[in-house]
Amino acid sequence: MRQKIINIGFMFVVFMALIFASFTDIGSASTSVEKQTVSLLSPIGARVAIAPVQIIENSAIVILKNNQEYNLAKDLIPAAVKTIRADINQKNVFSDVVVLDQAELPLTFRPVDIIQAGREAGADLVLYSTISEFQNKTKYGFSQKLIGSLTLELILFETASGARIWHKRVAVEQQIKVRVSGQTNDQLKVSYLQLAADVIVGQAMSELSANLHRDLADYKPPALAETIVASQNFVTDVDRIPDVKVAPDFNKYAIVIGIEEYRDLPKAEYTVRDAKIMKEYLVKLMGYPEENIVTLLNNRATKGDIEGYLNTWLKNNVDSSSKVMVYYAGHGAPNPATGKAFLIPYDGDPAFPETSGIPLDDIYASLCRLDTRETVLIMDACFSGAGGRSVMAKGGRPVAISVENPVLQKNNFMVMSAAKGTQVSNSYPEKRHGLFTYFLLKGLQGAADINGNQIVSMNELYRYVTPKVMKEARVNNKSQTPQLTPDPESSILLTDIDLSHVN
Structure with a gap:
């Protein structure tokens, strides 16, 4: 009887060992197959x-x-x-x-x-x-x-x-x-x-x-x-303009300036890309005739070029029924001694802004002298010298700059700038545009039509762009607050964009 029990016990141990071995074999086989499958694929x-x-x-x-x-x-x-x-x-x-x-x-x-x-x-x-x-x-x-x-x-x-x-x-x-x-x-x-x-x-x-x-x-x-072509042809949502036909308004004139490659300064990232797409928006969404738009890019945007078109070309072409848009994407610079702000042309030097730069006050004065129905200046630049789209002389320190001017109180003139005078105008690498310009374009596509009347006004544009830019800047531990002058709560409505034709 005892021997029978031993035999049964021995058989039970053998049986369990076989079961364990079979499970082990299955696991090993599975592992082997998996390794074999992986090894069949080249890296x-x-x-x-x-x-x-x-x-x-x-x-x-x-x-x-x-x-x-x-x-x-x-x-x-x-x-x-x-x-x-x-x-x-x-x-x-x-x-x-x-x-x-x-x-x-x-x-x-x-x-x-x-x-x-x-x-x-x-x-x-x-x-x-x-x-x-x-x-x-x-x-x-x-x-x-x-x-x-x-x-x-x-x-x-x-x-x-x-x-x-x-x-x-x-x-x-x-x-x-x-x-x-x-x-x-x-x-x-x-x-x-x-x-x-x-x-x-x-x-x-x-x-x-x-x-x-x-x-x-x-x-x-x-x-x-x-890779180079892919980078150049990189398309974001704001680069896709609705395929619509807007009747050109021959009373509209624009100057579009984008300077990325400076003669003696660091690049201003994505500014040419910003300027090119802004021109497309002016033509396709806002009814500016292509022949009424001057586009100045890189070495075509010298001090002489910019001042010539601002002071002479506009004066010779516009009248009291005209609408004027000036867009600038590039470096700005301060003069720490005077507290004045300057746009830096292709051939400009922030060490000598008074002679090689274009005083912002002069641009304001020139545009205010125009006898137009309305004039809008949009600047994706900054003037503190703290980086971004701002430069200053070697050894200089960032300063607080005011970009306001008494002449801006003129009723038919409005300025929208990318940042406060103490801040930096940032790029938006993920979208390959300036941060301010990206949301400006989003607003022009219709996102800024706050009241849903199929019209985007400058006030609506400002109210849309500002919180978007501020929020995205905060994500990167930065501060950027777009500015609108005169008072954004004023009753002035400039450059309304009819979106009724946009699908």
Whole structure:
């Protein structure tokens, strides 16, 4: 009887061993197949830069003993990046992998920031990842464990075009056995970090990287020439003008100035692009005849050119029924000794603004002397010398500049400028325009039609543009407040834009 029991026991052990072996074989086979599948794919022929992980909405809070809260984010970001990089390297997803330095990025970075950082690192692609919806709980009792879940999202940007070319997210729940009751809070922090970064992110990456590798197996980075063309032809929402036909009003005249490449000064980013699209808006949406528009770009915008068209060409062409628009995108500069502001032409030098610049007061006076129905001056420039679209002599310091003038009280003259005299006029790299000009164009498309009457007035335009610019500037820890003179609450309505024909 005893022998029979032993035999039964032996058979049971053998049976369980066979079952365990079969499960082990299945797991091994599965792993083998997975590795074989990955190994069959050649690496994606591109250099990828891995950006720091972003934790969305405090999604890394864990509760320790005594209800003590701990935010994993600071430790989780580098740990998750390490796991992501290890997974990509192990599976040979890309031909080359680099990691972007978090210290070189803004505290709250945007896709445009990491795309630019990727370009500077010589990467073809940038891998951006977010962690959200992090949940955790502790299980006590006979089998103590930590249980956690999160959603990992991967987004792949092409540095040449700035376009998002791949995007996937996955939610994962995992657990690790931990003798919770025997751990201190510091030990629990380490355990939670291991659970989140190594186990959960690792499991999520096993799925996401396989999809990424398969989906982009045939991807080839654009050639250098194609990259240059893509950059030049980059189109945003404001670059798409409604295809409408507005009858030209031959009483409308405009001067459009954009200076990006200066003779002896740093570039004023996107200003030529701003000027070109502004001209298109004038013609296609606002009824300015093309032959009544003077466009001065880069080396065509010398001091002599600008002053000649402002002082002579306008005077010789306009009359009391005319509407005039002057748009300027470029550098401004202060004279710290006098507190005066200057536009800087292509051949200007901020060290000698009185002789090589164009005094803003002179421009105001010249435009106010015109006998017109209305005159509008729009400037995407700043005059503090603090950077952006503002320059000053070497060694100089930013100053507070007033861009107002008593002549601006004339009833048919209005000035809209990108920033206060103490502020910087910023660019908007994500949209490849000046920040002020981008929202100006959005408003002209119809977003500024606050009262819904199919007409955009200057007052409506100002009320739309100002909060948009201020909000976007704050995202980048900057201050920029557009200005409208005279008083934006005045009853003057200039350059109404009829949107009834716009679909």
